[in-house]
Amino acid sequence: MHSRGGQRLVESSNQDAELMAKRLALLRELAPQAVRRVVLVNRTSPLSEAVIKNLQASVATVGPQVEILNASTGREIDAAFANLSQKPGGALLVSPDALFFNRRAQILTLAARHALPTIYYDREFVDAGGLMSYGADRVITFQQAGIYTGRILKGEKPADLPIMQPTKFELVINLNTARALDIEPSSTLLALADEVIE
Numbered sequence: 748m749h750s751r752g753g754q755r756l757v758e759s760s761n762q763d764a765e766l767m768a769k770r771l772a773l774l775r776e777l778a779p780q781a782v783r784r785v786v787l788v789n790r791t792s793p794l795s796e797a798v799i800k801n802l803q804a805s806v807a808t809v810g811p812q813v814e815i816l817n818a819s820t821g822r823e824i825d826a827a828f829a830n831l832s833q834k835p836g837g838a839l840l841v842s843p844d845a846l847f848f849n850r851r852a853q854i855l856t857l858a859a860r861h862a863l864p865t866i867y868y869d870r871e872f873v874d875a876g877g878l879m880s881y882g883a884d885r886v887i888t889f890q891q892a893g894i895y896t897g898r899i900l901k902g903e904k905p906a907d908l909p910i911m912q913p914t915k916f917e918l919v920i921n922l923n924t925a926r927a928l929d930i931e932p933s934s935t936l937l938a939l940a941d942e943v944i945e
Contacts, residue, residue, distance in 0.1 A: 778864035781838035917941040
């Protein structure tokens with residue numbers, strides 16, 4: 748379960764592993780020259796074990812060249828980016844986590860400062876200047892939340908309602924950020940995008 752603001756998003760383990768693999772594959776498509784793919788993980792999060800497990804499952808699909816970089820505080824996020832920038836040729840995947848969402852301004856600033864190709868799990872990162880995101884379509888997620896709220900207000904017990912998983916995902920690319928990083932997304936990637944911000 749991922750929490751973002753008032754949004755509650757529940758994904759199955761299989762879905763999480765598929766999303767991790769998809770994000771890593773998109774990152775490889777975006778930055779094929781990158782020799783290192785790094786995943787930022789908050790080890791203190793209760794979800795971190797699942798993130799690591801899903802990462803290990805996705806490595807079988809996208810290849811073994813994936814590193815884990817841990818950060819659990821603002822200071823550790825700074826240190827993680829400093830560490831990452833010492834070894835050239837990196838590309839970053841920010842894993843779903845409330846800390847990273849709340850620290851998105853810091854993460855976006857550091858990714859820009861270090862000219863690091865980065866994929867995020869939520870389009871709000873891209874709307875704020877991040878390079879690329881792949882995640883659940885917010886409009887549909889909020890519609891589902893509204894339907895659930897209506898059912899609860901009509902007397903249904905939350906425990907009796909089935910868990911709903913996202914069914915529609917969106918790829919968002921910020922071309923302004925790509926240009927600033929001297930990255931030219933492939934025509935294939937641009938064709939896959941649900942939205943391109945210019």
